[in-house]
Amino acid sequence: MKSRAAAILFVFLGIAGAAPAQTLNEEIYLPAGESVNLPAARKQTLRFAPRYGNPGSFDLQTVAPGEQRLVYIGGLIVNVTYEIQKPTGPALQEYEFAADNLVIWVRGLKGGNLLGGVSSEPTPSGEKVHIELFMAGNVVVRNREEAPSLRGPKTFVTRTVRADQMYYDVENSKAVATKADLELKFDNLEDSVHVYGEHIERRSRGEWYASNGGAFSSKLPSNPSLRLLCGEATLREFQGERTNFLGIPYRSAVTGEIDQGSTRMLEARNTRINLLGVPIFYTPYYAGDISEPLGPLRGINIGNDRIFGTQILTTWDMYKLLALRPPPGHSWSLDGDYLSKRGPAVGTNYNYSGSDFFGFGGSNFGSLGFYGIQDSGTDILGGLRGPQPTPGLNRGRGFWRHQQELFADRDQDGILNDRYLTIQRQFAYLSDKNFFEEYFKQEFDTGINQESFLFLSGSRGQFYGSTLVQGGLLRNWLTETQWLPNLNGAVVGQSFLDNWIQYEARASAGYARLLPSVIDPLPFNPTDQRVDTGRLDLYQELSVPFDLGPVRLRPYGIIDGTYYSNDLNGNDAGRLYGGGGASAAMTFSKLYRDASSEIFNLHGLNHKVTPWVNYANLNSNVSYNQLPQLDRLQDDTIDLGMRTMNPFFTTYYPGTDGLALQSAPQFNLQQYALRRLVTNRVDTRDDMQVVQTGLFQRLQTKRGQPGREHTIDWMSLGLSASFFPDAERDNFGKTASLLEFNYLWNVGDQTALTAAGWFDPYDVAATNYWTVGAYVQRPNGVNFYAGYRQTDPLNSKVVTISALYTLSKKYAMNLGTSYDFGNQLALSNTLNIYRTGTDLTMGIGVSYNALVNNFGVQFVLIPNLAAAAGVGQVPTPNLAYR
Secondary structure (H helix, E strand, O other), rough: HHHHHHHHHHHHHOOOOHHHOOOOOOOOOOOOOOEEEOOOOOOOEEEEEEOOOOEEEEEEEEEEEEEEEEEEEEEEEEEEHHHHHOOOOOEEEEEEEEEEEEEEEEOOOOOOOOOOOOOOOOOOOOOOOOOEEEEEEEEEEEEEEEEEOOOOOOOOOEEEEEEEEEEOOOOOEEEEEEEEEEEEEEOOOOOEEEEEEEEEEEEEEEEEEEEEEEEOOOOOOOOOEEEEEEEEEEEEEEEEEEEEEOOOOOOOOOOOOOOOEEEEEEEEEEEEEEEEEEEEEEEEEEEEEEOOOOOEEEEEEEEEEOOEEEEEEEEEEEEHHHHEEEEOOOOOEEEEEOOOOOOOEEEEEEEEOOOEEEOOOOOOEEEEEEEEEEOOOOOOOOHHHHHHOOOEEEEEEEEEEEEEEEEEEEEOOOEEEEEEEEEEEEEEEEOOOOOOHHHHHHHHHHHHOEEEEEEEEEEOEEEEEEEEEEEOOOOOOOOOOEEEEEEEEEEEEEEEOOOOOEEEEEEEEEEEEOOOOOOOOOOOOOOOOOOOEEHHHHHHEOOOOOOOOEEEEEEEEEEEEEOOOOOOOOOOOEEEEEEEEEEEEEOOEEEEEEEEOOOOOOOEEEEEEEEEEEEEEEEEEEOOHHHHOOOOOOHHHHHHHHHHHHHHHHOEEEEEEEHHHOOOHHHHHHHHHHHHOOOOOOOOOOOOOEEEEEEEEEEEEEEEEOOOOOEEEEEEEEEEEEEOOOHHHHHHOOEEEEEEEEEEEEEEEEEEEEEEEEEEEOOOOOEEEEEEEEEEEEEEEEOOEEEEEEEEEEEEEEEEEEEEEEOOEEEEEEEEEEEEOOOOOOEEEEEEEEOOOOOEEEEEEEEEEOOOOOOEEEEEEEOHHHHHHOOOOOOOOOOOOO
């Protein structure tokens, strides 16, 4: 890093060979700002001014024939502007030199003297003028130009060199500086980067040497947080093969060709890193490209908690380790972790996107990865979990996800039309039932199922088709369906008789294997049984929509036929399902033009009210309890959680509530889907007669700058309910159920109040859920939420507060807490404080989870020298868990 100071410092000085000699004339000095015309071939303009307001003194001597020496004392500022040629055309470079004292030697003068002006161009006989320059006393050199960058947007850098003394030999491109400091200020970064050295030499045009120096970045140069120090360093700058930190030449990962370009190779000895004045890293030797000072290292995370113990998590760039230039849109990382209570772990992640996949097909994206550990610890997940993995097992995960357009018809704006053919594939491996939840908690809660499948889908106009093959490695702790395969087709929006009749059809044919969990927790739904069956299904719906005054009516009829080669009793079964109904809706509106409020940012109000109703009477000759539930109603995480909790409801909720949660039909997912009229699950169809009704209201206003106003929903309220004419059969004896509301008030563009609820009025245990909350977001980075959620019969009364508060451009705080007053339990508490600067990003956080009685501390440290050097931001570590 020290050598970088020398490199840039002497590049500045290299163009100034003739400049000091042109600062004076026969009158001792020129008036401030006076221009001196230099030879046209140089295309230079030079201006000067006294440094401290008053002109200094000078002494000009002829040392020998053709050799003169000029001494200037008293402070001088020289500004040089010259034109360079770039591929895009002429460009101007500007430099400023300032020093208290100046000495210039010139040899090879052919007549005249130094005050007449010289040029570093050769004379007609081929002999060059030899110029040497010495500056002393508070030497400052400044310039501004485009920053060298390997990737990322174009940016500019302002360089300021400060030194006690500086000597420069123009002809031989050699120089020496003492106690030099180079400050680099990038336009896209808040703070400057400093590179310094006690002794710096420019040994040739492409080689520099520095000793006893270092580098840092901070607003306070006197007290930087992170400092890189080294005993001596050599920087070589050349055009040719680019190499990684091990000296291996970079090659293209696609063509295998060696990467050519500008290389700034730094060799340093006795290198150490100080954090807050404390040494944290040392290496006797370092070699690498200075534009990538961290080499392949992306970041480090250090933490401690009860589950994993002390954690040291590191992330590395694999392409840099292997000296490969990735294809556009590709990245590859390596995770090397140590968990004191579990053992060492290793993982890798590869992400890609592009316009083709190794020369095949169109636009695509995907990712693949692996993470493994020989786990010597015991899982802590909370609750009663049944048999646990034995300590000492090899545990891990692997996956590959890929999506690709085989064909896509797009318009001139790139928007996908209704003709396309895509393929999606996923391979997933998990070693055991606990690993994914223990090590990848956030992905376990919110991510997709870890299953293996191949899915091909396409459409053309109103027609749609797909093929699903789903199988792969057996996960015997989950209940899942394997399709070998499942073919689907549909026609949507087909009209006849001049749009009087609308027709829709869906068909499927497949062979399925329903594989219930065979280890704890076991299934408790009666339709989750081991079955191998073929299934054929054809669903058709015919409707006749028309307007009756302001009311839109839609009578419809449904008929569905399904065949199973094996039902739950081992017999083939044919089911006929269908019926009819009608839906109706209309919209009222009233405009209040004079409604206005500066406080609520109202500029008129438009009140819209839409009542709607749907009546359906559907029947089946075969009960859903006779058929296997091949089409799953919940993802793997919810299914596993429900099966885990079901045997212990009576333990945690003694009495009638616990018994109802364990076995009452109102908490059965298939019963819930039937009452909701969820008809897109083939296996969950049965007799049902229901009237669904609702009322949706919204108050709209206009906001925005004059001439750019837009309509927004200032306030909205939705109400809905379901009524069952045959309540004993369809709704457990209650006529009304599924009473719901949803309210949103956008107080401002970045402030909102919200509330929602769902109630079932049963005499025994019933679902009663409601929540209320407030959101606040601000452009300065402030995000705040406070809410209350009550869920019965779980007796859960949770208060949640989360806040991301940006104290300044450097400091931010993230706070999150949830406390259940009903069960008197602190669910989760987290506090993180971050400092982001160009020297480094630091984060410290604490967390507590009462469900697993786990207290944790984390410390994140990411050096940002690579970002400061203009080569892109340093990514945060890829943590093994969240």
